[in-house]
Amino acid sequence: MKKILLILMAMILSTGILQAAPGAPPVEYEKGVVVFVGPLDQSMQKQYQMAKGELVSIQLTSGPEAGKVVDTFNFVSERSAYEIRVKTGDKVIVAVSHDLGKISYHVSDFDRFDYVYILSGLFVLVLVVFGGFIGAKSVLVIAFSMVVIFKFFIGQVLASQYSLTLLTLVVSAVIAIATQIVVSGLSKKSLAAVLGTIGGVAVAGLLSMLSVKLMHLTGLDSEEAMLLKASVLSYIDFQGVLFAGMVFGALGAVMDVTISIASAVYEVRSVHPSISFKELVQAGMNVGRDIMGTMSNTLILAYAGSSLPLMLLIASQQNAPMLKILNLNLIVTEIARALTGSIGLICAIPLTAIITATLLKRD
Structure with missing residues (x-):
């Protein structure tokens, strides 16, 4: 089950666009870095009178607006297990929505996959250094197993043939x-x-x-x-x-x-x-x-x-x-x-x- 979710996530990350529900405004996902976290400015205080939250400024690092700094409201209740508490320097995924010609930005999640690449590289390095030629062959069979499961098996599951x-x-x-x-x-x-x-x-x-x-x-x-x-x-x-x-x-x-x-x-x-x-x-x-x-x-x-x-x-x-x-x-x-x-x-x-x-x- 988790493998199905992983391949769906990989497809989402590769395209940068998540299919929204019918009738909903299109949503794109881009990478960003938090550059400021603080209290709401006056305009946001009027807009979010009844909500608890904070002003988060994010510098986009991918997509057509890379380099641009955008402001967003980050809801904070201190009771929800699903809220995202960010601080300056955090890498995040930004949901960019287009509705009636207006663009809005929201913190969707932390950008975690860079660290996955680091761990994967360390794993391969340890295998090769301590395993030598056998370790290198182990990397190949692991890659082969992943390709067979993700490309072939998952595809056949989705096709239901x-x-x-x-x-x-x-x-x-x-x-x-x-x-x-x-x-x-x-x-x-x-x-x-x-x-x-x-x-x-x-x-x-x-x-x-x-x-x-x-x-x-x-x-x-x-x-x-x-x-x-x-x-x-x-x-x-x-x-x-x-x-x-x-x-x-x-x-x-x-x-x-x-x-x-x-x-x-x-x-x-x-x-x-x-x-x-x-x-x-x-x-x-x-x-x-x-x-x-x-x-x-x-x-x-x-x-x-x-x-x-x-x-x-x-x-x-x-x-x-x-x-x-x-x-x-x-x-x-x-x-x-x-x-x-x-x-x-x-x-x-x-x-x-x-x-x-x-x-x-x-x-």
């Missing part, structure tokens, strides 16, 4: 194959990791499908999903989107586990060429058991971290009936998401150990 279940599994298989082959090369080790990943993701996918059906999960477990359902994407199968989110959430962890198991079994076979099939499987399982607890905990903690506000909400409702709270669609969705991924990850361990031992013993 194919089954989301089939589409999700195909995309997962493509990402798994590309990742393992690019990082580890063409080898039996990579083949075993790919097959183990596909098996683990298939288990997670099957459980996710059953969870969505048997638990009557709607996929409308967030404000964003409900907003999309009520407005621009009412035709989308949000249960299918929920299924895709569960599978993609488990995919990365499963790939990590499978290549670790396949590499361990491969190294044992290299050191002891005469080792038996059973001993190879046992070696893979021994490594897998060590990985199992930490990786499952990683998935649970990742979902718990993203659901921290939800957990705080539950903890604060001391007098609310737990029977009702624990059966909420939002709660059960997060639990199912974490557990299905963890089960798929655990099942990938024996699958990968058996497949790797089989491929190596055929030598």
